[in-house]
Amino acid sequence: xxxGTANDGGLYVxxxxxxxxxxxxxxxxxxxxxxxxxxxxxxxxxxxxNHDELSKIINYTYRNEVFSNESKVPLVQIDDNMYIMExxxxxxxxxxxxxxxxxxxxxxxxxxxxxxxxxxxxxxxxDTGSAAIHACKNRKNIEVFILHPQxxxxxxxxxxxxxxAAKNIHNLxxxxxxxxxxxxxxxxxxxxxxxxxxNLTAINSINWARIAFQIIYYFVAxxxxxxxxxxxxxxxxxxxxGNVFAAYTAKKMGLxxxxxxxxxxxxxxITRFFExxxxxxxxxxxxxxxxxxxxxxxNFERYLFDLLGQDGNRxxxxxxxxxxxxxxxxxxxxxxxxxxxxxxxxxxxxxxxETIRSCYNQSGYVIDxxxxxxxxxxxxxxxxxxxxxxxQFVALACAHPAKFPDTVHxxxxxxxxxxxSLRDLxxxxxxxxxxxxxxxxxxEYIS
Ligand SMILES: *Cc1c(COP(=O)(O)O)cnc(C)c1O
Numbered sequence: 001x002x003x004g005t006a007n008d009g010g011l012y013v014x015x016x017x018x019x020x021x022x023x024x025x026x027x028x029x030x031x032x033x034x035x036x037x038x039x040x041x042x043x044x045x046x047x048x049x050n051h052d053e054l055s056k057i058i059n060y061t062y063r064n065e066v067f068s069n070e071s072k073v074p075l076v077q078i079d080d081n082m083y084i085m086e087x088x089x090x091x092x093x094x095x096x097x098x099x100x101x102x103x104x105x106x107x108x109x110x111x112x113x114x115x116x117x118x119x120x121x122x123x124x125x126x127d128t129g130s131a132a133i134h135a136c137k138n139r140k141n142i143e144v145f146i147l148h149p150q151x152x153x154x155x156x157x158x159x160x161x162x163x164x165a166a167k168n169i170h171n172l173x174x175x176x177x178x179x180x181x182x183x184x185x186x187x188x189x190x191x192x193x194x195x196x197x198x199n200l201t202a203i204n205s206i207n208w209a210r211i212a213f214q215i216i217y218y219f220v221a222x223x224x225x226x227x228x229x230x231x232x233x234x235x236x237x238x239x240x241x242g243n244v245f246a247a248y249t250a251k252k253m254g255l256x257x258x259x260x261x262x263x264x265x266x267x268x269x270i271t272r273f274f275e276x277x278x279x280x281x282x283x284x285x286x287x288x289x290x291x292x293x294x295x296x297x298x299n300f301e302r303y304l305f306d307l308l309g310q311d312g313n314r315x316x317x318x319x320x321x322x323x324x325x326x327x328x329x330x331x332x333x334x335x336x337x338x339x340x341x342x343x344x345x346x347x348x349x350x351x352x353x354e355t356i357r358s359c360y361n362q363s364g365y366v367i368d369x370x371x372x373x374x375x376x377x378x379x380x381x382x383x384x385x386x387x388x389x390x391x392q393f394v395a396l397a398c399a400h401p402a403k404f405p406d407t408v409h410x411x412x413x414x415x416x417x418x419x420x421s422l423r424d425l426x427x428x429x430x431x432x433x434x435x436x437x438x439x440x441x442x443x444e445y446i447s
Contacts, residue, residue, distance in 0.1 A: 093422065099211075123184070124147070125153065165431070176437035214243055
């Protein structure tokens with residue numbers, strides 16, 4: 001948790017993944033979000049934090065002042081066997097709050113105990129940055145540097161980052177795209193001197209703790225829908241592959257899940273991989289769903305590890321090739337396995353608008369463009385052949401529609417209202433530093 005990436009440049013994965021019995025899973029049925037969070041997170045925390053302290057941290061994290069909805073992740077039915085899981089009731093109204101708020105509090109607890117300070121550095125295509133900032137603001141043992149691509153995040157996304165008036169928060173607007181930001185951050189983390197001098201820590205989804213804490217809401221959704229009788233297929237709008245990897249891990253932990261459905265926007269490297277067995281990097285395009293405008297999905301490496309029989313050397317070989325040539329491919333058998341594990345669909349800009357519109361027309365429910373990409377995948381998957389009467393589809397609503405007012409307006413003719421906690425956002429003062437897409441400049445700034 002404290003280092004983010006491993007020393008050899010790879011990603012941490014748990015040595016073993018705990019598997020729950022059906023009986024244990026059934027027992028989640030009447031449990032609260034907090035109770036399920038305690039069971040799932042303690043699987044990965046072990047006795048590093050004692051039971052009572054962990055309970056306290058979890059109850060504090062998901063208190064009503066921070067996560068405004070009583071059930072934390074309400075499920076809204078929009079059609080027969082089709083549900084939306086609202087993951088936008090945290091402070092930055094996007095799903096990343098659910099894991100990052102907990103991570104911020106766990107960090108605080110551990111750093112205090114170890115009497116240690118860390119420097120969080122992260123790249124964001126929009127939502128990670130603000131969620132990280134809100135999770136770490138005003139903490140005395142954490143300095144936070146967030147790089148975002150200048151002019152490539154929405155107004156609201158930028159303001160959610162730059163209006164936080166806390167001494168330990170530093171926003172950097174990089175003259176480049178998200179992949180440039182990510183490359184800069186990656187390079188900082190490969191600079192061993194720099195990493196140890198500043199105790200550099202990653203807070204994007206390459207930090208395993210984030211994935212671990214995202215597993216929680218898949219169990220919660222399943223408990224609410226009575227998973228013992230009906231199976232669930234989850235549809236996840238995907239960028240860095242973190243959220244859908246958490247769903248995949250939940251399935252490995254015994255959660256009765258039918259299909260894992262991936263929705264990508266026109267930045268479709270993942271969808272192309274599932275179609276062809278080849279991962280080929282191309283240029284990133286700006287879309288209406290900017291949090292998924294990436295061309296390298298860093299968490300895919302964790303899945304690749306499973307796919308290649310947990311052979312770390314083979315993974316390293318593939319990832320090295322990928323960073324040199326911008327591509328790698330898997331053999332036929334591995335490709336078939338991957339297609340069994342996930343179904344992926346791409347969603348054009350027109351389809352994104354159309355999905356927001358038809359969802360509103362049919363059910364009166366307003367979704368954001370990221371949610372639309374996932375829902376579009378869910379509907380196509382259901383219509384294709386995979387849904388029977390015993391499968392319930394849950395499409396994840398990863399951001400509140402008010403975060404993307406222009407797109408929503410274009411689709412349905414009006415702008416959704418920001419939740420009360422964010423209405424004064426536009427009156428607050430912004431603070432950020434514009435910086436060249438240049439490694440030395442960034443490094444000096446942080447130093
Ligand atoms: C981060 C984000 C995504 C992509 O999630 P990954 O875990 O990176 O795949 C999708 N939608 C929204 C709104 C996001 O903030």
